[in-house]
Amino acid sequence: MGSVTETKFEVLNDELASKIDKILSENAYDSTKLVGILLDVQDVVPKKYVPMDVAAYVAAKLNIPLTGVYDVITFYASLSEKPRADHVINLCKSIVCKTNNYMDLQKSLEKFLGIKVGEATEDGKFALEYSACFGACDVAPAIKIDQDVYGKLTDEKLIEIINSYR
Amino acid sequence: MSKSVSLITENYNKYNPDSIDEFINIGGFTGLKNALNMSSDDVISIAKASKVMGRGGAAYPLGKKWEQAKSVPGDNKVVICNADEGEPCTFKDRSMLEKDPFRLIEGMAIAGYTVGAQNGYLYIREEYRHLHPQMKNAIKQAKEKGYLGKNILGTDFSYNIHVYSGAGAYVCGEGSALIESIEGKSGRPRIKPPFIKQCGLNLLPTCVNNVETLAIGTALLTHGAEKYLSYGTSDCPGTKIISIAGNVNKPGVYEIPFGLTLREIIYDIAGGVPGNKAITLFQLGGASGKIGPPSLLDTPYSYDDLHKVGLVIGSGAILVVDENMKPLEFLHSIQEFFCHESCGKCTPCREGNKQIAHILDRLLAKTQKDTDVDTLIRLAKLMSQSSFCGLGETAQSALLNAIRYFPEEFGLK
Structure with a gap:
């Protein structure tokens, strides 16, 4: 944690x-x-x-x-002077993702990764961060892992995607 | 029959965006050829006749902008394509970068020829970094085929395009902040004057156009102004690329003729609200855009009609919010965004956003002080009048309209 x-x-x-x-x-x-x-x-x-x-x-x-x-x-928000993780998961919390209930997606992410937003997994694989709108509103609620954008996710799909980065 | 149209987006899904040959096979670069066969004044006349307004949000007339850029003295000039669309709910420019990159290159070359520039800079937001390779590839191919580089198509016109990346800063959508970023610095806006049209990137005269605006430029030079003018209404001709999202069944990018009502856009084009829920409010033009109540849904989507009821087209974003969210919750969310994105350079924006966020917190928790609503209105007006750049000036657009259209939320009724 x-x-x-x-x-x-x-x-x-x-x-x-x-x-x-x-x-x-x-x-x-x-x-x-x-x-x-x-x-x-x-x-x-x-x-x-x-x-x-x-x-x-x-x-x-x-x-x-x-x-x-x-x-x-x-x-710039996309540059960091502090170590993050092998993969940074950006969770959009802008208004469009809020109207599409990003909060449920956040709960799933926090559950699967065992961390809260703002933390990184102990193995250093994943960091979970909030993000401003990255223009994926057509598939809101959306996450961005490194440069890859994913949206409209079921829990099963989310687990599959995260595991593909392990 | 579908109410959406296909002029600026005519090439979407019609060719492989990695292949210049396929683009040329469907008529690509006809607009640039036509432009090079006429004087830059003729190109400006076409832009003026079309009555196209800039699509970045400020709606500055394209013909006027190009005419001014051309008339600024100087042998060395710059065109910048602003692909930093950072307004939440705005993703129309992304669709152009994804599906018709060559049209944008063609538009940038036409703009360069028109204003007398030698270099074009394409500034793409970091969030679209996955699209950078495709754009760079398109530029490389255009250069190999002689549509960029020295003596384009055998004329005296020489022009190159350079790709620059943002790094996650909403304020860089503002022209002078964007220029600071291209110069390799933090993206804080510059004081004006001097205006960037006279003294912009590397102190050179600089013409900044939005992605969609340049894509329209290609359409105008390919098909003529008459074709563009045949769409829309007599007062507001033409088409607009919109991005609609939030609580709608079919969120996405659509090209529409001006003059459809908001109701037609939301229900006929975007498929209505999931579960047929009632609409609480809608917001046009991104987080810095204005909000409206459902009673305004029959307003036609045109500059004048929207202006009459206190709304703006802005970036072309349409956000629909259903009954699950109350106006105050909505304002609270976008206020968080502005607190995060204010660059901190000027006091009205830096402090105003923070204080307004505190007051919205209290209003939501119903722990507000008697003076809070007055302070809220005073700060919102002060920010719009005294902020250093457009970010602070427009950050409270939604709040000010909320006070007008949802006074009961603030205990004002």
């Missing part, structure tokens, strides 16, 4: 650095692409976040101040 307990301060290793280099090179080391770069970088970091040493690495490679990187990480 606990939250993720990643305590290592140094996440960057040679393997991760080369993955980040590839992302930076695909974006031609263009610092105006920082928002998209950080999203891609976050995806290749275990537990889907931007650790400080990674932020510093990106800043140095793009030749911009570290504060500029943190300006972006801390502003």
